Amino acid sequence: MEQYHDLILALQQAAHEIEVRENECMAQHTTFAIGGPADVFISPKTQEGLRYTIACLRERELPYLMLGNGSNMLVADAGVRSAVVCTTGLDEVHIDGDKVIAEAGALLSRVARCAQHAGLTGAEFAGGIPGSLGGAVFMNAGAYDGQMQAIVQQTEYLDAAGELHLLEGEAHRFDYRSSIFREQPDWIVLRSELKLQAGDPTEILSKMNDFAQRRRTKQPLNFPSAGSTFKRPQGHFAGQMIEECGLKGFAVGAAQVSEKHAGFLINRGGATCDDMLRLIETVQQRVHEKFGVELECEVRIIR
Ligand SMILES: Cc1cc2nc3c(=O)[nH]c(=O)nc-3n(C[C@H](O)[C@H](O)[C@H](O)COP(=O)(O)OP(=O)(O)OC[C@H]3O[C@@H](n4cnc5c(N)ncnc54)[C@H](O)[C@@H]3O)c2cc1C
Structure with missing residues (x-):
């Protein structure tokens, strides 16, 4: 743990709101409810906090694992010998015309609900997937003939050097349960812009309810x-x-x-x-x- 002391101090003293815990049990952060302790568990609450966290980790050459909602991870009983950076504190969702802009940690259920309230169709498939926006872009999550590929227009991300970039359309290289983020494990999804279409909120809700019912029946x-x-x-x-x-x-x-x-x-x-x-x-x-x-x-x- 010696190598983390200086990091923990830097994060705790930062002006940004960043939660830091040592020996955090990963079973509490995965939907499998499996996994031993992570050396350091870091949960930034702002984009600036996330960027500062990553800069601190890179400066000290400390390895880290990005975690969204932990709904696609099986973690070893011995835990994770690195820092875990969890995005679920970054969960803002905005509507701008026919676009939804969501931060990496926003849950897909919330993204789908915000779209429905705004009368936007196209994200209904995502309502029952228990992941975060970042994890869903990484995985190209999909269900019921819908997938992230069909709605993600732009993604803001940090590259391996911590530089900010914008990825557009086909540059995401979406494939079945895969995207460019799987090929570039050092890249970090910060937020995405989803392009939807105007629709009737009642019809959108009824489609979401139908998908939810199918999940309850079969899963x-x-x-x-x-x-x-x-x-x-x-x-x-x-x-x-x-x-x-x-x-x-x-x-x-x-x-x-x-x-x-x-x-x-x-x-x-x-x-x-x-x-x-x-x-x-x-x-x-x-x-x-x-x-x-x-x-x-x-x-x-x-x-
Ligand atoms: C009951 C249940 C039903 C499910 N149904 C579906 C379904 O219908 N369709 C489907 O596709 N999946 C489904 N899943 C799987 C899972 O919900 C999705 O794969 C989801 O997209 C994972 O998101 P997450 O935030 O939980 O990712 P995590 O499990 O936290 O992480 C997954 C991967 O993404 C990476 N990652 C996470 N956030 C970022 C980020 N900001 N930047 C870079 N990398 C990041 C992680 O390092 C990891 O490699 C289901 C899971 C459960 C438990």
Whole structure:
């Protein structure tokens, strides 16, 4: 922890509002509810605070991990031997005509709700995805035939040197559950501008309610998970293949293939990262044996 003392002092003494905690349990910050302590957990509340945090980390050559809402991460039981910079304190959302401008830490549920209130259609798909704007741009999150690619017009980001840049349209290099931010792990999403269209608020709300109802019916939302654990393999559905392997309900420790939706691996309560990793490996092995298909993890594994 010695190497962090000077950093912690600098962040605490800064004029910006920045929360800093040592040995923060990552299970509290991931929807899997799994993960040991992070050496230092930093939560800036302003853009200036975030930029200052990153400048302090880079100056001291300290490694860090960006965290949004932790809904696509599986963190090791031993925790994270670096700083974790969480964006959820940066959650402003503005409407400007047919555009929504959202900060990195704004939850997609809030972005979708603000758009609905403003009578803007196009973000309904995002309402039930439990991620932040930054995590969703990084992942090109999507559901029900919608994805971030279709609505993200511009993104302001910091590059590896801490310089501010603007990315527009195709330069995001969106692909299935991927974007340029996956290729450039040192880049940090600060905010994005989403281009939507005028629509009827009642119709938008009814579409969002329909998507939410479909999620409640099909997904095990009452257990901690990271959503679909695996990417959809071309020409197949991961959940269907896992089910056809007879793995619904199969468990390693407290990590289990959901009985409700085999594409979701859930934490039944007290699962360790090791349990979950062994379950993931078993599922991958069995699907490969039966179908010759490699299931690729959608969830980011931090170990
Ligand atoms: C119940 C449930 C349902 C889900 N349904 C869906 C779904 O329908 N569709 C879908 O696509 N996903 C779904 N997910 C997965 C997840 O919500 C999305 O992938 C989401 O976009 C992740 O956002 P996050 O803020 O939680 O990212 P995190 O898990 O915090 O981070 C994910 C990655 O993004 C990086 N990152 C985060 N913020 C930034 C930033 N500001 N700058 C640079 N990098 C950053 C992180 O370093 C990490 O590599 C679901 C998850 C759950 C638990």
